[in-house]
Amino acid sequence: MARPRYRRRKEDRPQEITEAAFAAFAEKGFTATRVEEVARRAGVSKGLLYLYFKTKEELFKAVIRSVVTPRLDALTRTLDSPDSSAEAIIRGPVLDFMKRVPGSPVSVVIRLMISEAPKHPDLVDYYWDNVASRGLAALRQLLERGVANGEFRETAVNELPQLFVAPVMMSIVWGIVFADRSLDTDKLIETHVDMILAYIRA
């Protein structure tokens, strides 16, 4: 009796909806996910969802942002490390970070970016400005610091930090396409880092 049919929780709704949307997008991708399905998962009506997000695309962007923002902190925290050797930083926090990515929400975001990039250039800009370019710049800086203090040689890797990150990308794509055929992504990434270090070491 008198149990209210719903509660007004203006504060919590946006986050609950983006979380539900993230879960749905992770399972089925953006296009294949129905707005009603997101509303159902979030425990609200479709109408309410449209009060908080003007269109399905806006919801999409909000989801991307909600995943990317906290990761940014993790990334910067990883890199403003103590002043140990560049190699120690790479073998420590950087390697850990890389190994965590394939199983993380970032992996979902990358899948969404690959599928939706051509239709959402502004989102690509956002991702570039906030994640890709920063991450690559930080990596380049780390490598150059290694060169400066005599640990590393000057190599093409300095201008191509993408090379550093390639096996992470490979792992993510493998997970998307060949989800069931297992791949030891940790070993893949570790071996690659070993190899790179051997290559660039002075």
Added chain:
Amino acid sequence: MARPRYRRRKEDRPQEITEAAFAAFAEKGFTATRVEEVARRAGVSKGLLYLYFKTKEELFKAVIRSVVTPRLDALTRTLDSPDSSAEAIIRGPVLDFMKRVPGSPVSVVIRLMISEAPKHPDLVDYYWDNVASRGLAALRQLLERGVANGEFRETAVNELPQLFVAPVMMSIVWGIVFADRSLDTDKLIETHVDMILAYIRA
């Protein structure tokens, strides 16, 4: 006058349609491409398209197959090379092959696979059986041959040929997402091959 409104060209239609579909999918992806758009590009009516392809999905599969099949030959030709050293084969035909992939139709196929894989497990199986597993197996064989004749050491790369191919994947994804921000994919791939060879050389 009396120019016939159309010609009957049963033989050529399927290929013309798959070619038009490939071009359309390359630009907009599978889901965003309208069947009518494909028909228009192929210069036929939607009804005719449905005479040759039962559904949009069948058309999709036909497109994938039409790109993959000729590439299979190229791949096998690359690998049943003369009996030079493993390193020479890697630095020659294998490197060439890898450098060509990011700008080729294969790149489009991979984008389509990433976007559509979750909805098309049978297509993933097809791609796995005909491309991925064969390519990786051939690579593994090449590496083991190098080990057998004393060129290479036993390393983790033998069980993880994906590592070999990682920068190609990176280049493809880069091209999809950051199409405009240029990346020297040739140099990326060359450097990576250099690095791998240095790592595995006995």
Added chain:
DNA sequence: ATACTTGCTGACTCTTTAGTCAGTAAGGGG
């Protein structure tokens, strides 16, 4: 010429789903 087969057309149907809005009820202030 005529009859016949079949490659081909394009207007139609039917389903799906993003987005709307008139109305309902939760909850707080007087």
Added chain:
DNA sequence: CCCCTTACTGACTAAAGAGTCAGCAAGTAT
């Protein structure tokens, strides 16, 4: 307790697009 604001609902609309089909006409055989 009543009233007023507004968070919230869910049935509805409108658009889009996959797939169909009755009929048309290109080519062929007689």
